[in-house]
Structures are given as C-alpha cells and as structure tokens.
Amino acid sequence: xxxxxxxxxxxxxxxxxxxxxxxxxxxxxxxxxxxxxxxxxxxxxxxxxxxxxxxxxxxxxxxxxxxxxxxxxxxxxxxxxxxxxxxxxxxxxxxxxxxxxxxxxxxxxxxxxxxxxxxxxxxxxxxxxxxxxxxxxxxxxxxxxxxxxxxxxxxxxxxxxxxxxxxxxxxxxxxxxxxxxxxxxxxxxxxxxxxxxxxxxxxxxxxxxxxxxxxxxxxxxxxxxxxxxxxxxxxxxxxxxxxxxxxxxxxxxxxxxxxxxxxxxxxxxxxxxxxxxxxxxxxxxxxxxxxxxxxxxxxxxxxxxxxxxxxxxxxxxxxxxxxxxxxxxxxxxxxxxxxxxxxxxxxxxxxxxxxxxxxxxxxxxxxxxxxxxxxxxxxxxxxxxxxxxxxxxxxxxxxxxxxxxxxxxxxxxxxxxxxxxxxxxxxxxxxxxxxxxxxxxxxxxxxxxxx
Amino acid sequence: xxxxxxxxxxxxxxxxxxxxxxxxxxxxxxxxxxxxxxxxxxxxxxxxxxxxxxxxxxxxxxxxxxxxxxxxxxxxxxxxxxxxxxxxxxxxxxxxxxxxxxxxxxxxxxxxxxxxxxxxxxxxxxxxxxxxxxxxxxxxxxxxxxxxxxxxxxxxxxxxxxxxxxxxxxxxxxxxxxxxxxxxxxxxxxxxxxxxxxxxxxxxxxxxxxxxxxxxxxxxxxxxxxxxxxxxxxxxxxxxxxxxxxxxxxxxxxxxxxxxxxxxxxxxxxxxxxxxxxxxxxxxxxxxxxxxxxxxxxxxxxxxxxxxxxxxxxxxxxxxxx
Numbered sequence: 224x225x226x227x228x229x230x231x232x233x234x235x236x237x238x239x240x241x242x243x244x245x246x247x248x249x250x251x252x253x254x255x256x257x258x259x260x261x262x263x264x265x266x267x268x269x270x271x272x273x274x275x276x277x278x279x280x281x282x283x284x285x286x287x288x289x290x291x292x293x294x295x296x297x298x299x300x301x302x303x304x305x306x307x308x309x310x311x312x313x314x315x316x317x318x319x320x321x322x323x324x325x326x327x328x329x330x331x332x333x334x335x336x337x338x339x340x341x342x343x344x345x346x347x348x349x350x351x352x353x354x355x356x357x358x359x360x361x362x363x364x365x366x367x368x369x370x371x372x373x374x375x376x377x378x379x380x381x382x383x384x385x386x387x388x389x390x391x392x393x394x395x396x397x398x399x400x401x402x403x404x405x406x407x408x409x410x411x412x413x414x415x416x417x418x419x420x421x422x423x424x425x426x427x428x429x430x431x432x433x434x435x436x437x438x439x440x441x442x443x444x445x446x447x448x449x450x451x452x453x454x455x456x457x458x459x460x461x462x463x464x465x466x467x468x469x470x471x472x473x474x475x476x477x478x479x480x481x482x483x484x485x486x487x488x489x490x491x492x493x494x495x496x497x498x499x500x501x502x503x504x505x506x507x508x509x510x511x512x513x514x515x516x517x518x519x520x521x522x523x524x525x526x527x528x529x530x531x532x533x534x535x536x537x538x539x540x541x542x543x544x545x546x547x548x549x550x551x552x553x554x555x556x557x558x559x560x561x562x563x564x565x566x567x568x569x570x571x572x573x574x575x576x577x578x579x580x581x582x583x584x585x586x587x588x589x590x591x592x593x594x595x596x597x598x599x600x601x602x603x604x605x606x607x608x609x610x611x612x613x614x615x616x617x618x619x620x621x622x623x624x625x626x627x628x629x630x631x632x633x634x635x636x637x638x639x640x641x642x643x644x645x646x647x648x649x650x651x652x653x654x655x656x657x658x659x660x661x662x663x664x665x666x667x668x669x670x671x672x673x674x
Numbered sequence: 675x676x677x678x679x680x681x682x683x684x685x686x687x688x689x690x691x692x693x694x695x696x697x698x699x700x701x702x703x704x705x706x707x708x709x710x711x712x713x714x715x716x717x718x719x720x721x722x723x724x725x726x727x728x729x730x731x732x733x734x735x736x737x738x739x740x741x742x743x744x745x746x747x748x749x750x751x752x753x754x755x756x757x758x759x760x761x762x763x764x765x766x767x768x769x770x771x772x773x774x775x776x777x778x779x780x781x782x783x784x785x786x787x788x789x790x791x792x793x794x795x796x797x798x799x800x801x802x803x804x805x806x807x808x809x810x811x812x813x814x815x816x817x818x819x820x821x822x823x824x825x826x827x828x829x830x831x832x833x834x835x836x837x838x839x840x841x842x843x844x845x846x847x848x849x850x851x852x853x854x855x856x857x858x859x860x861x862x863x864x865x866x867x868x869x870x871x872x873x874x875x876x877x878x879x880x881x882x883x884x885x886x887x888x889x890x891x892x893x894x895x896x897x898x899x900x901x902x903x904x905x906x907x908x909x910x911x912x913x914x915x916x917x918x919x920x921x922x923x924x925x926x927x928x929x930x931x932x933x934x935x936x937x938x939x940x941x942x943x944x945x946x947x948x949x950x951x952x953x954x955x956x957x958x959x960x961x962x963x964x965x966x967x968x969x970x971x972x973x974x975x976x977x978x979x980x981x982x983x984x985x986x987x988x989x990x991x992x993x994x995x996x
Contacts, residue, residue, distance in 0.1 A: 307905040439677035474682040525950025529962040532897040574898040
C-alpha cells in the first residue's frame with residue numbers, strides 16, 4: 224500500500240539539509256509519495272527507512288516466474304478484485320498433470336498433446352502453459368525418469384510435485400536449471416523444501432489445508448529461511464471452499480496489504496476421480512476468481528478449449544477491447560451467390576454480428592473493416608468507417624473474384640453512407656441492412672432473398 | 675511464531691430483492707411449486723460473509739414449435755419430446771427444471787405466425803401439464819410481443835408468470851399486462867449498467883412493484899463477449915450490495931440460447947480437431963458459460979441441454995454447501 228507524504232516524512236532524518244535538492248525534508252517526502260523522485264537522492268536515509276519504503280512500494284502480489292525462455296509462466300502483480308476496476312494482468316498458467324505411475328507411453332503422449340495444443344481465437348494463438356509431474360509412486364528413481372522423459376518431450380515449464388524431499392532433490396538435479404515450481408512445502412517438511420528452493424533458485428509452493436492462519440505461519444517460516452518467491456496452495460479442492468479461500472487471499476493481499484500471503488495462488492482442478500465436466504467447471508471458477516496456476520487433472524481437448532477461451536475473455540483489458548483481425552470471414556460454406564456483409568473490428572460488434580449470421584444458417588461472407596477497434600456508430604463518427612474504408616476492405620478481401628453478384632450489405636446505422644459507397648465501388652449495389660444484429664437472420668431470409 | 679490471519683469481510687448495506695415466480699392455488703394460481711430467487715447480502719456464494727437464502731434457479735428453455743435452427747446435439751438429446759410443447763415441458767421437469775422458459779417462437783411473423791390466442795392456448799396447456807412456474811417469451815418482435823404476451827397474461831391470470839422481454843422501446847404494454855393479471859416481467863437491456871437501472875425505473879414508475887421485475891443484462895456466450903456481460907453483472911451486483919435500489923433485481927441469463935448459437939456448439943465438420951468431441955463440446959460450452967455467470971451474480975440460468983441441466987444442478991448444490 225502506498226505511503227502518504229507524511230508517513231514518509233516520519234522516516235526521514237528531518238534535518239532539512241537540502242542535499243536532495245528540495246528545501247525541506249517534508250517537500251522531499253511529498254515528492255516521494257508522488258513517485259517524482261528516488262529515495263536514493265537522500266544521502267542520510269537510514270536502512271530502516273529504506274526497508275520500510277521499499278516494502279511499501281513493492282506490489283501487493285509478488286510477480287513469480289516459472290520456467291525460462293519464451294514459454295515461461297509469469298503470474299502475480301494483480302491489483303484489483305474485479306476486472307472492471309482496472310484489468311487482470313497476468314493470465315493464470317494452465318498446466319496439465321501427469322503421474323509418474325502411468326505407463327511411459329501414456330505420459331509421452333499426453334505431454335506431446337499438451338505441448339502442441341493450440342487454438343486460434345480473434346487472431347490470437349491460445350496454448351497450454353506447462354506440465355505438472357506428480358510423484359505418485361513415491362519412488363525417487365521413477366520420478367527422475369519421468370521428469371527426464373517429460374523434458375525430452377516439451378520445453379514448457381514444469382511443476383514438480385512430490386512429498387519426498389530426496390525425490391525432489393534428485394529431480395531438481397536434472398530439471399533445476401529450467402526453474403520449475405517446487406510443490407510443495409508443508410508444515411512438516413518445509414525446512415527441507417526451503418533448502419531445495421534456495422539450492423536450485425526455484426519458486427516454492429507452500430500448502431496447508433488447515434486454514435489461512437496456518438498457511439501464513441508456514442509462509443513466515445519459509446520466508447525467514449530465505450525463500451522469496453512463493454506460490455500459495457490453500458488446499459481447498461471444492462467449488463465453495465476454493466471460492467472462499469481464493470477470494471480471502473486476494474482481499475488480504477490487496478485490501479489488508481498482508482505481505483505474508485501476497486503471492487500467486489496455485490489450485491488443483493480435477494483428479495483421477497473427477498469427470499471432465501467437474502474439472503471444466505472448477506477450472507472456470509478458478510480462472511474467474513483469482514488463481515495464478517491451475518493444475519488440470521486430465522487432458523481432454525474438448526475441456527481445454529472452453530478454458531482457454533474463457534481465460535482470454537476474462538483477462539482482456541476492459542479499457543482496450545480485443546480487436547478482431549480485419550479481413551474476410553466465412554459462415555457455413557458461402558458460394559458466389561451468398562450474401563456479403565460488412566462491419567467493424569470491435570470484438571463485441573464482430574461477435575454479435577458473427578453470432579447472428581452463424582445462427583441464421585444462411586451461408587454468408589462477412590468483411591471486417593479495420594475501424595481501430597471501434598463499434599459501428601463510434602467508428603463512423605470518428606471517420607474510421609467511411610465509404611472509402613468500406614470500399615477498400617471489400618476490394619482487399621478479393622470479393623470481386625469470389626462473388627457472382629455485386630451486392631454489399633452495410634450496417635443500418637450507416638445507411639447514410641450508401642450513396643458514397645456506391646460511388647467508391649462502381650457497379651455495386653449497396654443494400655442497407657438492419658441497425659441491430661439481432662435482426663440479421665430475418666433480414667437474410669427475407670430482404671436479402673428478395674433483393 | 676504462529677500467525678493469526680483475520681478473514682477479510684466486507685460490510686454490505688444492500689440486499690438483492692427477493693422475487694417469487696409462480697403462485698400456488700392458495701396464492702391465486704395453480705402451481706404446485708414456486709421459485710424464489712434473490713435475497714443475497716453478499717457476492718455470489720461467499721457464505722462466510724453474508725446470507726444467500728435461495729439457490730440460483732434453473733429454467734429450461736422449451737419452444738411452442740419444434741426448433742428449426744438448433745444444433746443437432748440438442749435435437750438428438752431432446753429427441754421426440756421437443757416435437758410438442760407439453761411433452762417437452764414434462765420431460766424438462768423430469769430432468770430437474772425449477773421453472774420453464776417457454777419461447778413462443780411459432781408466433782413469429784416469419785415462422786408459423788401463430789395467433790395470440792393460439793399462443794395463450796399453448797401456455798394454458800403447459801400450465802395444465804406441469805406444476806413449475808413459467809417464464810414466457812414472445813417472438814421478440816415488438817408489436818407481436820405485445821399482442822401475444824397480453825393474451826398470455828390474461829389467459830394465465832394469477833399464475834405469477836414472468837413475461838419477457840421488456841425493453842426500453844417496448845415495455846409499456848407488457849408491464850400493463852403484468853400489472854392487470856398478477857404477473858412478473860423480465861427487463862432486458864444491452865449490457866449496460868445505466869440502461870438497466872433506467873428501465874427498472876421506467877417499469878417501477880408504471881406502478882409495477884420491483885419485487886415483480888427480473889433483470890436480464892443480456893448474455894454474451896463464452897468466447898462471444900462473455901467478459902462484457904460478466905463485468906456488467908459484477909458492477910450491477912456490487913451496486914445492489916452498496917444499496918443502489920434500482921440495481922437490486924435478481925438477474926436472469928439466457929445461457930442456453932447464447933452458447934448454442936455459436937459455431938463451437940453447432941458445427942461438427944470442418945472445424946479444428948483440437949476443439950474436441952462434437953457431442954461433448956456444446957454442453958461443455960454451455961456449462962462453462964453458466965458457471966462464469968453464476969460467479970458474476972446470475973440468479974436464474976436459462977439452459978438448453980439435458981446434460982447441462984444435470985451438471986449445473988449439482989454445481990449449484992456444491993456452491994451452496996458451506
């Protein structure tokens with residue numbers, strides 16, 4: 224939590240020596256509170272004051288990195304409870320669990336599928352983020368073999384899950400340089416796990432399924448032992464308890480400024496005994512409400528796709544809506560006599576129009592013009608969706624060659640542009656479509672048919 | 675040294691309105707069960723902080739005529755039940771519907787263009803066949819909506835139906851029908867906090883008590899604008915808990931209609947194989963949409979697929995157990 228100028232003043236030498244360039248210590252403190260000057264400008268500041276000020280300026284939820292290179296998972300640094308207050312910054316890492324008790328063939332297959340899973344939405348490639356290897360066997364040799372196998376199959380970050388410190392040490396000897404997340408320190412074993420995290424310079428997950436006070440005590444022990452990068456697992460596994468504990472942790476970090484629990488949260492969704500539906504529903508809750516890492520118990524493409532789409536939706540900056548890539552979109556299998564519509568590339572405009580066109584069942588072409596992410600009326604008012612832009616978008620989509628007709632449906636809200644568009648597109652007939660997307664299906668079935 | 679963490683609780687002043695759909699014979703209707711939603715004094719499912727007296731309800735969407743444009747996944751699941759509104763209604767109740775959302779699509783001028791009187795007969799037949807409360811939607815064409823919903827309101831006087839949709843350009847006739855015959859209305863606005871408040875004010879100014887108004891913030895499906903709906907619902911619910919009276923209506927979300935409109939749920943062939951199994955994809959898409967909106971404050975989920983109905987019933991039970 225930010226300190227006020229007066230709070231800072233109390234920590235300064237109060238000698239008004241002016242060496243910082245300000246006439247008084249109070250003036251310097253005021254500037255500091257506005258982040259207009261660095262604390263190092265004061266030559267006489269005490270170590271104690273430095274520590275207090277640094278703590279106050281560090282983020283309430285520590286930024287944690289797992290893995291290395293371009294695939295690394297970076298989570299934390301969140302500043303709000305509700306996305307409309309600002310935005311959610313770091314998408315939770317979705318990692319898939321494999322158990323060292325499985326057949327090596329099955330492990331290799333799952334890891335390869337996770338590694339290569341990619342779906343595209345609104346021009347962005349959505350992928351999974353890592354593999355959690357669980358030492359179900361309890362055997363160190365087996366664990367190491369499987370970690371080795373997984374490393375051969377993927378460069379994605381790893382979460383190493385073992386309750387056996389010797390097995391963890393052995394696995395870290397081969398995987399440590401890849402900076403996996405070490406899971407997990409408990410009230411019983413924390414000393415050994417803290418030592419491992421320090422030895423291999425990895426982030427450490429801590430877990431205590433008791434309550435948040437016990438988790439806080441564990442965090443304090445581990446931090447005192449010298450581990451700075453923590454991930455918290457409150458140990459709640461069902462929908463209601465997870466929602467409560469993850470909400471409490473987020474509030475404690477942001478509203479109570481509780482440093483001990485100011486870390487990203489790891490949660491397990493689904494295991495051997497839960498269904499794909501249960502896993503998908505719990506993971507949906509965890510993505511919406513505050514998880515930093517979600518460990519999925521099973522890999523099934525059908526259950527992965529909705530989670531990736533939902534994560535993309537929730538982590539979109541509300542101030543900067545996603546823009547859809549301009550260009551040509553097909554619905555059904557449109558042919559040369561199919562209708563051609565045009566609209567803007569504001570994502571919600573696109574989704575509304577696309578949903579209605581898709582829902583109409585009429586195979587159609589839709590050209591998306593680059594309106595810089597503005598909706599139809601806003602773009603029109605701002606000159607980003609004018610006759611010239613419309614004509615250019617239709618031409619660059621190559622519609623001249625794709626169509627047997629020369630008819631273009633423009634949004635009803637820009638009916639006034641139809642004459643100008645006809646001038647820009649000689650030989651074309653401009654039809655004025657509905658103002659609201661909801662009326663598109665009936666438009667396509669009646670007006671378009673008749674046209 | 676043991677650490678003591680005090681659990682952070684917000685102190686909310688406001689409360690979501692309690693609204694009851696359906697009326698029993700003692701209350702002037704013929705329903706054998708009623709549905710009460712709302713009454714929350716905290717954010718969704720935060721039992722440690724406040725009271726959540728009623729579980730979110732599941733309304734199952736049925737139509738008066740067999741749907742023409744539904745995904746094959748849905749049509750196969752309902753099979754012959756969907757060929758007739760009465761058999762469909764009975765099947766939906768068997769599967770666990772707390773209420774039915776009856777869409778009178780057959781009255782649409784471009785569909786069968788059924789008359790208001792026929793629509794009223796259909797609603798009467800459904801009321802005669804099942805005991806749960808009904809939410810009744812017109813064809814979503816302004817003039818015909820008025821005609822159909824007024825006829826339905828009259829034919830089902832005293833049943834405490836919810837009549838939808840009231841929109842800013844078309845609410846007076848429907849509200850008048852609800853007022854005259856003891857029903858509720860669904861007030862629908864396009865993903866906007868202020869428009870939602872405004873419509874509640876307009877409806878309340880006509881004399882309909884606010885404990886007879888459900889709010890539909892407009893649902894965007896998963897992948898199709900859900901983030902807008904999600905945030906508008908969070909903002910409405912936060913405002914309600916902070917005491918803003920005109921945002922305290924329970925929220926109804928048309929999850930089924932929106933999530934089954936999309937390519938992911940409808941198209942089997944020619945889509946990326948990583949989208950997964952077609953038969954499971956649609957229900958999962960609907961379930962994830964429903965779950966997300968429960969987290970942002972949905973009080974009534976309008977659902978389509980039998981699997982979603984079952985799974986969301988179980989999910990709501992889990993969320994309500996504390």
